Amino acid sequence: MLQGSARPTEYLVPADVAEATAMKAAGALVLAGGTDVYPAHVGRGFAEPVVDITGLEELRGVDVLDGAYRIGALTRWADVAAAALPACFDGFRAAAREIGAVQVQNAGTIGGNLCTASPAADGIPNLLALDASVELASPTGRRVLPVASFLTGYRSTTLAGDELLTAVIVPRDREDARSAFLKLGLRRYLVISVVMVAAVVTVDDAGLIDEARVAVGACAPVAQRLPQLEDELRGTPIDAAAERVRPAHLGGLSPIDDVRASADYRRHAAVTLVRRVLDACAVSP
């Protein structure tokens, strides 16, 4: 199919992050895995120069630091699925296997998932449940802020025009936490989520919940944690966690009607999936 990109688009390859941020600041479109950029350009060319950051090796891979895991923004879903990561990442790795199919998992990056900031981004509920932060680089330096603060609305973030998302930082304080992820879509593969839910739960030796972090996606412009539920679950036996979940705990969500499902259905399904994700944590080792 002849289309779109035939007129030479200015194609920029930065030598380092600093150069990349400068190119972006000058108006270039950032290209990484391409799984959002190309679908957004069906039948049309690029209006702006393209800065391809996939050569920036420092943005790739998982580093274990003293207090945190640092996951490079260019880490692909296939890399996440294959990475040797502790139990608290089980839900995140499950999401990595549910994003698109292998072709997308071999290209799409966690940085792209965050920067596109779709309400249905499968990676984001897990990152919220992991209390993850993002590292943003600009010509003037770097800043780190929680994912929850980074995401500001429907496909919008606090990323400044001269900033590049360079890494996701996950604290190492809950490595042994149980975690799980559940996704509801209208077909088995290659599907945009109707609802998805992630949980990271620490349980003491008596089987009581020390801390539960639960996040719901595709039910609001931005995936949401459920703070009231999380508070109530503290000290609850993990086996009984699911039955504590009430619709009111999800009252902060604001799902919409669309071609995939009604808002009412999303609300209902989210409650069910939150219960199930807690059940899944109850049976995990």
Added chain:
Amino acid sequence: MTVVRFELNGARVDADASARRLSAFLREDLGLTATKVGCDAGDCGACTVLVDDEPVAACMTAVGQLDGKRVETLEGLDAGGEIDALQRSFLHHGAAQCGICTPGMLVAACGLLRSDPAPAEPRVQDALAGVLCRCTGYRKIIEAVVAAPTFEEVLPNPPSGKAVGHRLPRVDGAAKLGGREIFGDDGAPEGALLVRVVRSPHHRARFAFGDLEGFVARTPGVEAVFTAADVPGRNRFGVIPAMADQPVFAEAETRFRGEAVAMVVGEADAVAALDLTEVPITWEELRPIMSVDAARAEGAPRLHPDREGNVLIRGQVRRGDLDAAFAASDMVIEAEYSTPFLEHAYIEPEAGFARRVGDRVEVQVTTQSPHMDREELEAIIGLPPGGVRILPTSVGGGFGSKLDLSVQPYIALATWHLARPARITYTRPESMMSTTKRHPAAMRVKIGATRDGRLTAMDFFGRFDTGAYASWGPTVANRVPVHAGGPYVYEAYLARSEAVHTNAPPAGAFRGFGVPQSTIASEGLLDELADALGIDALELRVRNALTAGAPTVTGQVFHGGVGYVDCLEALRSHRKQARADAAVANAEGGRFRRGVGLAGMWYGCGNTSLPNPSTIKVGLRPDGRIVLFQGAVDMGQGPNTVMTQICADAVGVSVGDIVLVGADTDSTPDAGKSSASRQTFVSGNATLLASTGLRADLLALADASEDATLELAPGRLAVHDRGQVAEIDLATLAVDADGLVSVHRATFDPPTSPLDEDGQGEPYAQFGYGAHLAEVEVDTELGTVRVLRVVAAHDVGRAVNPTLIEGQVEGGVAQGIGMALMEAYVPGRTENLHDYLIPTIGDVPEVLTILIESNDPLGPYGAKGIGEHAVVPTAPAILSAVRDAIGAPVRHVPATPDLVLAAIAAGKEALA
């Protein structure tokens, strides 16, 4: 510009580092067209290639990202290794139909086999999940990949006279598996002008052009912008000539979003890069009519001034005294059903190329109907008959939508005006917004019965949203009333249909012409009736089934080839087992409920009460090969193979002796359109007649008896008869203009009669019958439905090629699953393959196909059509199973989780 250097299929490639899609680079710059493009958005996987052994979508990979990488496409894999066994296994298992997804499937499978040399089914599903297929239903693909590592079997061709009934691998399979088939976007001559169509962004709008000449003058590379003013002939087209109403370019007002108003033609690179919103047009959005109710409302504006109440056409079939029959019924039951627009979603978007040859235009295009295309293009350009030549390319899926014109007028007009080759390929959104859809239906059905389960009367009314233009709306309106009752005997019957215009894309032909919709209603209500009567749903159907000698609702009587009861009986033991399994599972309680459902169908092969002849020509070449001029377009459903098998047996030679000449309106006789499940029946009969005639001519050469056997060798025909051998040196015989020493041509037109005003008559010369059993599991907390197994019994008359028929059935089942559970086209909203969902490899369960051979009196060797039949009963069988599982009916498709949950809630309320 910097250069990237990478390895491509073992050779070094230097390329400019750029954001150019790898798929475009391979296809356009290197001419490596085995890598297909279906969406440019990572949704279909047709462009899958291996980069460092990992499958990726070439449409989302920048050429600039390949430095130092190793890239492999199907062309590079062709040499040996895993791919060789995969290709042989695919061919043997019938895993390639149209062939457009095949390269992507093979590449993904090859990647899998490198990491797992003997994968089991779940791994195959995970590995191939990123590639969509709309033809096969995936099952044969899975079988082929699982079998590939140990695949050795290569069956020899069947002996002479034994081709019909043989599982002959498709005769055009090797090219599909090698990625060498030329599809609509694969063969454009170098330097062809590119055509892009400017379309209405609104469902309904008035528009005016600005300074188009100025736009052309100031835009480098653009040769011309053409509009309605540039159509030399008739600016109207439509598959039913008397109803032709669709303009090539709208003239003042557009009637649907995506309707063409102009086209830009120029040098490919320049036109490809254009932002089409720069073409100077002012739009005035008008209030559209977006539903049938709005279209039929008092005072609604008319889309077409001569169509009162926005009604395109009505159809009806009336038999017996309906009121009396209902009055005499012990039970009368009534319900309403509805279905949405559905998209064909073939993986190949519309594409083609054209060139001007003197005062003629040659168009190579993906099409199901070359001769209809020729006639319509001649009228549009204003050329005499023969002024246009259509050479169909391979068709990457059609399912009815490629019966209508799409790209043809644009490339034909461009090349006509500019005298240079011109090409076009629709983007996926353009394809989805501008081509035909399955009609949405709103149906009300009422059925009466006696206490002991004899059907007395049916009253059906269906309103069909036919969109902005006629297309095949009249065909749906006529076919539905004949079929709406299903293959049952009623004392009295009334079925009425109404096709209504709205500002939606034209609804046209889609596998079944309205019958899949009406069958959801009639079979759904039969299930409810069975329960209300306390009679088993299978028994109720058997008791009332149409049999040989009984009149149909149009008063037609068939004396043979009525195998509906056999189809139902074939399901009996499977149903018993499935119900026992479901009962065991359900006894465990929990949130999952299993259910077992059933639905039947019938479907008339060929046009409804209209002539639809096929002509086939068969000849003998001096080199000793039989040449079959086979003009029935093969879009994967198999006429190339089926006609070869019929020809071989009728002439009395081996399939290996036969050479095919494909459709070409200059040289191949008109075999009619590939639609209405007519090719095996109609063209099959023409093939049988022509081949039988050729055999008689060849026997006459040797003055041999009918029992003689023929033996062909290079340059020689030997006729063995009663112990004697007559040797004929073919070089001594005169050849005709086609270079043939003997030739026979025959036409078959199915015997039908017109329907009277009550719809009485003989609309079809042959019906196929079938019944499906579906087993489902419903998650009663979420409302999700998983189909566990489908058993599909079909009366195919005689199975000319069981593997091909199974492929049709499995593909039909997959489309039925889509219709039942996930598919809905919303104009302006689902114009891509991630918002419009079709089943993936993980959504189609095991399908057991049972072939019933009723030996149709009129079928070639007893054979019937099957293409559309297979899709008809799947959705109603799934809905029946869901109802069995949850105890409440879902009467709207798709039965998405929210509707299923609502049905569960309504069912509980009804009990309370």
